[in-house]
Amino acid sequence: MGRKRNLEKPKSGPGRKARKQSDPKLPRSLQEKKDIKELSHRQKQRLTKRIEKKRIRLEIQAKKLALKNKTKKETEEEKKIRDDDDDDDDDSIEVSSQEASESSEESETETCGANTKPLFDDEEDDSDDSEQVNNDEMQTDDSDDSEPMDDEVGESTDSSDDDDDVSDDHDNDNDDLLPIEKKAAKLHKKEKKDKELAELELQTNIKEMEKFVLPSGQEIEAESKLPPDLAVIQHRIREILHVLANFKERREPDRSRLDYLTLLRKDMCRYYNYNDFLMMKFMELFPQDIIEFLEANEVDRPVTIRTNTLKTRRRNLAQTLINRGVNLDPLGKWTKVGLVIYDSQVPIGATPEYLAGHYIIQGGSSLLPVMALAAQEKEMVLDMAAAPGGKTTHIAALMKNTGVLFANDFHKERLNAVVGNLHRMGITNTVICNYDGRQMKDVLSGFDRVLLDAPCSGTGVIAKDPGVKTSKNQEDIGRCANLQKELILSAIDCLNAESSTGGYLVYSTCSVLVEENECVVDFALKKRNVKLVPTGLEFGEDGYVNFQRHRFHPKMNLTKRFYPHTHNLDGFFVAKLKKFSNKIPGTDDKISDEQKKTEFKKDPNKNVTDSDDQVNGNSSDSDSPQLKKQKKKGLKKKNKKIGQMKKSGQKKKNILKKKKWKKK
C-alpha cells in the first residue's frame, strides 16, 4: 500500500527558513480579563431559552392587566378580527424561532387568554402597520394611565429587560415616524430610565449614610428592661462616634451634643461594664481615643520580666530561658533589663532560674519610676510603699547592694512577699519595716531619694483587675487623693535637701486620673519647697498643665503619663521632684517674722522665692483657733528660744516644732 503522496495540497507560503515568527502573544495571566466571559454554545442556547421564557411570562402578565382594563370597552367584532390576526402571526414566529415545547406553552397561553390585545402585534412586527392596530392604539390611549403602570411592573420585576422597552416604545409612537426618530425616542426613554435608576440608587446609598437617629428616651427605657444586645450597642457606639467626629454636619438638628454624649456614655458603660462615674472620668481624659483606651483595657498586657543584674546578665538569662522553650524579646530600647515573654512551654514563675532569683516578673511600667529615681550607689533610699517588692529589688540592683534601702509598707501581710522577693533576689542592703507612710517622717528622715509609688484607685491597670470598673466612685477617688497628698508631704519631709547627690522624690501611681496625679503633685508644689525636674524618661506623654477647670503649675509638663493604648504599658504616671530646701513653708510664718529675717540673713541660698512660697504664705491664716491661742501664749517663750535658734541651724527648729506639737 505505502504512503500516498499528497499532491492535492497546494504549497503555501515560503520555505522553512523564511518562515516568519508569529507576533508575540501575551501570556494568559497577563491578558486583560474580559468583563464578560464568552459563553459556550450550550450556554448560549440556554440563555436564549431563558430570555424567551421570561419574555413570555411578561407578555402573559401584560396581557392579563391589559385585559382587565380594556375588555369592557372592546366590541366583540373587533375581538374576533384581532384573534385571527394574532393567531396567524404568532404561529409563524413560533415555528421559526422557538422550540417545540415552548410553542406548545405559547399556544396554551393563547388559548387561555383568547382575547388578546395590541402588545402582541408590537412585538412581532414593526413594519406591520395595519389599520386595526391603529385603531387599537386609539382605544388604548384612553387607558394611558394604566400603561405606565404596566411598565413599572415590568421594571420592578426585571429592570434590564430590553424587550419591554421596545414594546413600550412602539406602544406610544406607532404612528408613522422615521426610523431615526424612533431611535431617538428610544434613546430618550433609555436615558430617562437610567436617570431614574441612578436616582434610586443614590437614595438607597443615602439611606445607608443617612444621619444616625438617636433613640428617644422611651426607647432607651424600653431597652434597658431587656437584656443588653451587645451587637446593637456596639453599632450605636460606632454611629455616635461617627456623628461626633463631624458634629456640625452629621447631627440631628434638634438634638444637642449632650444627648449624644449621654447616650454614648450609657452605651459604653453597658458594653464594657463600667460604672457611670468612671466612664465620665475617662471620657474627660480621652475625648479622642476613648474606645481605644477601653479596648486596651480588655486586653492583657504582655508578661514582662526584669533581669536581676546582681546575679546574671540579660543575654545569659535570655539564652537559658530560650533553651527552656520560652519565646521572648527585649522589652524596648528604653530598658536594658526588661524582657517580654510571648509564650512559654514552662511556667515562667516557677523555673529554677526564677527560684534562684535571676529574674522577677514585673510589669513594664514598674520599671519607669525606678529609672526616674536613678538611685546611686551608697545612698540612703526609701521606698515608701514597697509591696510586693518589684521596684524595691530594682532599686537595690541599681545601687549594687550598697548603701541602705528602706522598704516600707502599710500592710504587714503584703510585706511577706517583699521579704521573699528580696531574699530570693539576693539583696542584702535592705531594711524592711512596717509603718504607716504618713508617720515615716517621724521615724527616720534624711534620705537621699524617696520613691513613693502611692496606693491608688488602679484605673490604669483595669486589664489586671477588672473589679475597678465598677467598684470606684467619687468618694473612693477623693479618699485616695487625700491619702496620696498626705503621703507625698510625708515623703518630702523624709528627704534631705542638702544631700550632695540626691534630694529627689519620685511620685508614681498606676492611675490615669488627674485627681490622683497632677492634683497631688500640684498640692505638694504648693505646700513644700520642691520643684519639678525632668524624669529622664524619653517617652510617654507629658502631664497636663491645664485640665478642664484645673490650672496646674506651668512645669507640670515635666511629668510623664503612660497609657495602655498608646504605649502598651499599664496606665501610669511618673513625676520627679527635687527638694531645694528643708524648710516647710507654712511653718516659717508661724514662728515669727523676726526669725525669718535672721534666717534670710544667715543663708541667702534659701531665699528662693517661688510663686509657690507666696501662695503658701496665706496658709497660716487657715490655722485652727486652738493653735492661734497657743501661739499667743507661747510667743514670749518662743522669742527667748528664737534667740537661741539664731545660733543653731535647721535641726533645732525641728525640735521646737516637735515640742510645740507635744504641748498641743
Add this chain to the structure above:
Amino acid sequence: MRPLTDQECKVFFEKLSKYIGENIKQLLERQDGKYCFRFHKDRVYYCKEQLMKKAGHISRDHLLSFGTCFGKFTKTGKFRLHVTALDFLAPYAKFKIWLKPNAEQQFLYGNHVMKAGLGRITEGTPQFQGVVIYSMSDLPLGFGVAAKSTQECRHADPMATIAFHQADIGEYLRNEEKIT
C-alpha cells in the same frame, strides 16, 4: 535587735560550720566593710554594720527584716537554717552534690535526693555531713545532709536516699509566708 549571746553563738556557729567549716571566718572578716550577726525575734540576721545601725531606728514591732535572714532558733534552743542563707552557704560550701536535670524538679518539691538523681558528689563526703545541692549548671538549689558517704553511694541502690532534704529554693513559692 541584739547581738547573739554566747550560748546562741555556740549553737549557731556549730550549725553553720557543718556546711562551710572554717569559712565562717570569711563571712565575718570581709573586704567591703564590717559585717555582723544580729538576733531579732528569734531569728538571726546577717548584715553590714552600717545597715544594722540604720535598722536600729526602727522599733522592734515594726522591723520585719534587715539584711539577710540566716535562720531561726527553735523553742528548744536549736538553730534551723533557712533557705535564705543559701546565698552565703553556696560560695563557701565544702561538700557539694550535683543533681541530674530530671531530679531537679523532684528536689525543688521538697523530696530527698535519690541515687538515681545523683549527678556528682564531692569526693570524701562523710555521712551526715551538711551539703549544698546544685544543679548540673551550677545553680544552687538548696542544702541538706548527706545520708551516705561517697563510698557508700557508689554501691547504693538507685532508690536509696543519698541526701536528706533540708531547704530548697522551691520554698520561695511553696511557703512564701514563712520564708524567714
